[in-house]
Amino acid sequence: MKIAVFPGDGIGPEVTREAVRVLEALGLPGLVLFEGDVGAAAYRKHGQPLPDETLNMAREADAVLFGAVGDSSCDGLERALRPEQAVLGLRAELGLFANLRPATLFPGLEEHSALRPEVARQIDLLIVRELNGDVYFGDKGQRRTEDGRREGWDIMSYAEDEVRRIAHTAFRAAQGRGKKLTSVDKANVLETSQLWRDVMIEVATDYPDVALDHLYVDNAAMQLVRAPGQFDVIVTGNLFGDILSDQASMCVGSIGLLPSASLGERQTAHGTFGLYEPIHGSAPDIAGQGKANPLAAILSAAMMLRHSFGREAEAERIEAAVGATVRDGIFGADLGGSASTEEIADAVLEQL
Numbered sequence: 001m002k003i004a005v006f007p008g009d010g011i012g013p014e015v016t017r018e019a020v021r022v023l024e025a026l027g028l029p030g031l032v033l034f035e036g037d038v039g040a041a042a043y044r045k046h047g048q049p050l051p052d053e054t055l056n057m058a059r060e061a062d063a064v065l066f067g068a069v070g071d072s073s074c075d076g077l078e079r080a081l082r083p084e085q086a087v088l089g090l091r092a093e094l095g096l097f098a099n100l101r102p103a104t105l106f107p108g109l110e111e112h113s114a115l116r117p118e119v120a121r122q123i124d125l126l127i128v129r130e131l132n133g134d135v136y137f138g139d140k141g142q143r144r145t146e147d148g149r150r151e152g153w154d155i156m157s158y159a160e161d162e163v164r165r166i167a168h169t170a171f172r173a174a175q176g177r178g179k180k181l182t183s184v185d186k187a188n189v190l191e192t193s194q195l196w197r198d199v200m201i202e203v204a205t206d207y208p209d210v211a212l213d214h215l216y217v218d219n220a221a222m223q224l225v226r227a228p229g230q231f232d233v234i235v236t237g238n239l240f241g242d243i244l245s246d247q248a249s250m251c252v253g254s255i256g257l258l259p260s261a262s263l264g265e266r267q268t269a270h271g272t273f274g275l276y277e278p279i280h281g282s283a284p285d286i287a288g289q290g291k292a293n294p295l296a297a298i299l300s301a302a303m304m305l306r307h308s309f310g311r312e313a314e315a316e317r318i319e320a321a322v323g324a325t326v327r328d329g330i331f332g333a334d335l336g337g338s339a340s341t342e343e344i345a346d347a348v349l350e351q352l
């Protein structure tokens with residue numbers, strides 16, 4: 001079980017350290033961890049946010065545990081050198097097109113959700129976000145118009161095979177859950193979305209047991225806070241999925257609670273290769289203060305055990321320990337408590 005650990009910037013190293021402690025506490029046979037540089041930390045050391053050495057490390061591993069990247073001191077750099085290129089580059093280079101972002105309300109968090117408790121209690125959903133395409137990976141640039149104005153541009157596009165493969169991932173996920181799939185797009189305005197919707201409808205014929213419906217993204221954002229219980233699996237593109245998952249995190253209490261798995265097609269001796277990371281960023285506003293919630297990173301490690309190592313029992317052990325920690329009210333500042341990053345992880349370890 002070879003795991004490449006890329007802590008990154010800001011709170012990335014703080015939360016990743018705690019996820020590694022939890023993984024190590026399980027005493028898994030053959031567990032090997034090795035660490036690599038990504039983001040601003042890598043840029044300062046190697047002049048690149050994603051050095052070849054790091055990418056090779058990921059390729060040699062069975063799974064990657066990723067912290068977060070981003071540092072405002074790099075905002076003036078050309079885009080290819082900015083920290084965020086590390087995570088975008090890993091997703092692209094490793095063919096990780098399916099990003100699974102589950103949002104479930106742990107009992108004990110009802111009062112901490114941004115929603116009313118009776119609404120929050122309904123939340124048990126999975127966002128399946130396409131991760132290799134969309135406007136994030138299209139040509140982009142800035143130019144001068146003929147009359148001398150500055151203009152920024154980014155191409156949004158999806159090819160049908162890109163939509164089809166994420167559709168299959170989402171339909172299969174729905175088959176394993178509540179058999180309801182909501183595809184989120186903006187087909188009333190965007191041709192990219194019209195193709196997305198058409199392909200979703202075509203793929204649906206392979207999954208007669210799954211009920212497919214469609215929402216425009218503006219309505220989806222509204223429904224997510226109005227009645228989140230209506231959602232089982234949501235499938236959407238890279239940009240909309242990025243935004244809706246941050247929103248979903250506050251519905252369950254904090255962005256520090258949502259893990260993610262980024263999967264492709266590569267199989268290892270243990271399972272599906274994947275990259276696992278909390279959905280949040282490097283949170284420079286709280287970095288270095290012991291205020292980061294490590295539960296999203298710890299739950300990402302659980303997703304790694306499930307998807308990349310077939311270790312369902314250990315994954316559930318971690319999730320149960322997180323559940324017990326929440327039930328005991330061990331909260332950091334993001335949830336109105338005073339526990340530090342390390343104390344929250346200590347509580348998880350005690351429950352393990």
Ligand SMILES: NC(=O)C1=CN([C@@H]2O[C@H](COP(=O)(O)OP(=O)(O)OC[C@H]3O[C@@H](n4cnc5c(N)ncnc54)[C@H](O)[C@@H]3O)[C@@H](O)[C@H]2O)C=CC1
Binds near residue numbers: 068070
């Ligand atoms: N996958 C990645 O590496 C990502 C990187 N970023 C980068 O991170 C940097 C900061 O971006 P922001 O927009 O501020 O998003 P962010 O997710 O880092 O932070 C947003 C807000 O949530 C809080 N927060 C985030 N994680 C938390 C945790 N575990 N516990 C408690 N509070 C938490 C932060 O303190 C902040 O107030 C930027 O450079 C951005 O590009 C952003 C998102 C994902």
Ligand SMILES: CC(C)CC(=O)C(=O)O
Binds near residue numbers: 242
């Ligand atoms: C660098 C960003 C595209 C990362 C992000 O916000 C995310 O994946 O959630």
Ligand SMILES: [Mg+2]
Binds near residue numbers: 242243246279
């Ligand atoms: Mg995001």
